[in-house]
Amino acid sequence: MVLVYFGLMLLLSALAYYLGRGQASSLPRPLAALPTYHGARLALFAFFPMLGLFILWEAIVPRLLMSRAISSLPTDLQPADALSLSARTRELLAVVNGTPSADISETVRAAGQALASNLSMAGMILLVLGLAVAGAGVFWAKSQITQQLRARHTVEGTVNWLLIACSAIAILTTLGIVMSVVFETFQFFTKVSPVDFLFGTKWSPQTAIREDQVGSSGAFGFIPLFIGTLVVMIVAMCVAAPIGLFSAIYMAEYATPRVRAFAKPVLEILAGIPTVVYGFFAALTVAPLVRDIGRAAGFDVSSESALAAGIVMGVMITPFISSLADDVINAVPQAMRDGSYAMGATKSETVKKVVLPAALPGIVAAIMLAISKAIGETMIVVMAAGLAANLTLNPLNSVTTITVQIATMLVGDQEFDSAKTLSAFALGFVLFIFTLGLNIIALHIAKKYKEQYD
Amino acid sequence: MSAQTATKVETATAVPRILGERAPKVTARNVDIYYGEKHAIKSLSVDIPDRAVSAFIGPSGCGKSTFLRSINRMNDTIPSCRVTGDIKVDNKDIYARDLDVVHLRARVGMVFQKPNPFPKSIYENVAYGPRIHGTASGKADMDDIVERSLRRASLWDEVKDRLNSPGTGLSGGQQQRLCIARAIAVNPEVILMDEPCSALDPIATARIEELIDELKQNYCIVIVTHSMQQAARVSQLTAFFHLGILVEVGDTDDIFTKPKDKRTQDYITGRFG
Structure with missing residues (x-):
């Protein structure tokens, strides 16, 4: 019907x-x-x-x-x-x-x-x-x-309203998600004090069902997760920022058109690999490799380490940075390069002293966006970094991140009145605020310096 | 040294008087330039006098900018571009295998059509060349070079109080003078100018023309222009290009009053181009 x-x-x-x-x-x-x-x-x-x-x-x-x-x-x-x-x-x-x-x-x-x-x-x-x-x-x-x-006005007006309705749906959905996260976060904070959450140094979310069970006192200290996220992110950026940036410089300034036509799509295939594939690559190949190399060198490396997860995450983010940085470098007017060459500057002097400074705001913005991507990434860390909430800055230990904890909190059957489940929303909220802040900073930097040579 | 003897420049046979007064700085013999299949400059031979202004005129696409860019090998940045024949600066072949293009461009500076200051401070724009060539021996020396270059480009009085503000914040005419100061700062012998006034208003153009007139006492200046009045005002030697051929070259007074070639005559009287 x-x-x-x-x-x-x-x-x-x-x-x-x-x-x-x-x-x-x-x-x-x-x-x-x-x-x-x-x-x-x-x-x-x-x-x-x-x-x-x-x-x-x-x-x-x-x-x-x-x-x-x-x-x-x-x-x-x-x-x-x-x-x-x-x-x-x-x-x-x-x-x-x-x-x-x-x-x-x-x-x-x-x-x-x-x-x-x-x-x-x-x-x-x-x-x-x-x-x-x-x-x-x-x-x-x-x-x-x-x-x-004036039929045209009626039709154009309707089109206008249709478009408004579509963007309203997108905006309201976002608002709805944010509101639901905020609401559940408040629920969580009625059970656990925000001070304990934000400044606690122990994360052990198991709450007992019966009073006499082991682990009846759940600890919801957010610091170990934050440090874990930070360590993985820093390792990832140490890999991705230089490799991504230098490959972008090569693609934009040095590569001949033929090399570029071949190498750029290959680099971008990396961006098309699903993160879950990167995840088991990290867990099954890189993590044991890192462990074996570390042990051979005399370090105590756990099987699941922040280093392994960070390296693979860095590989994942590399094409993201290189693609964005490549666009930014290409957007630097040729007149800048000509001006530099005409003074007798070499190629690397021109890149270092003219092209990169001109492209810097865009590059910084690209790295900021990459960082927020690294912080939000889940699958690789779930598989390769472990679940133990160790409060450590040593990348050779296993750590856990905010996203991993959210994933483990909400996998399987859950009751929505326990602090354990609700803590996922609080973590999500903090993560959201963090990446939102990074994105705003990135967009602000990109916008502020945009008109510099127009 | 007599110019255009062993060559087949089509109509310009007499040696321009300016070349009797000034030694040739740049000499080109049988130069052909190709962009891929396109033959942009055909068998060009010309002598360009030192400490004088030479103007290249001609309709768009006639190859005058192409030839200008080949004098400091800026065409190297275009992969499909190929140059044959001899171009010499001070009797040294600039396309010779052992020539360092970095040194060449330090001696043969260039100013572009659109002002292109770097997104740096005014000071750093001028200091850029001396820095990469390591010509300044300390901060005081660099300050001196910057001030001297800006003075020569008659920009000093306008910017001396804001040397640290960005060069891109200047007006179009000031930006172009900044680019000239930047080119002068590396102490070149030849300055190539590719339509330096086409993006500027008449007042800024007049200032640049005054500047060119002063600079010719120390430098060999080559200017490409679409404005025949400009060529007549600032240059001593004028070369007329058409369809990749150097049609006629001679003293500016002669070219504009009694051109030998019909095409030159038509062009300067505005019948085509």
């Missing part, structure tokens, strides 16, 4: 378009709006009334019919609480869909069948009503068509 309704809606809109265009074409020229705009305007008057009616109808009528069907049941089958209400609703819906369970009572089955016929009747009524509103809309709008009618 829904499909038929929407099919008719589109069909009527198309019809209305041709009707409006045809009528406008037969008017004496000059017209205030082109015939196509008259057609589009008429189509809007068919489309939106039908769409509006559908939304309104579906929001009210099926629910109304369901509650009527439930209240029509005999007293002993009336639901007593919310749980049995939803059970009864499910039973009735199963009958409507033709898949009732065998042990369903005859009365419920009869009520369900009555509901089914009511629903299909309602569908027919909706269809007829829909045709009526569309017809009325088109009829009225058609009667308005004159030589002076």
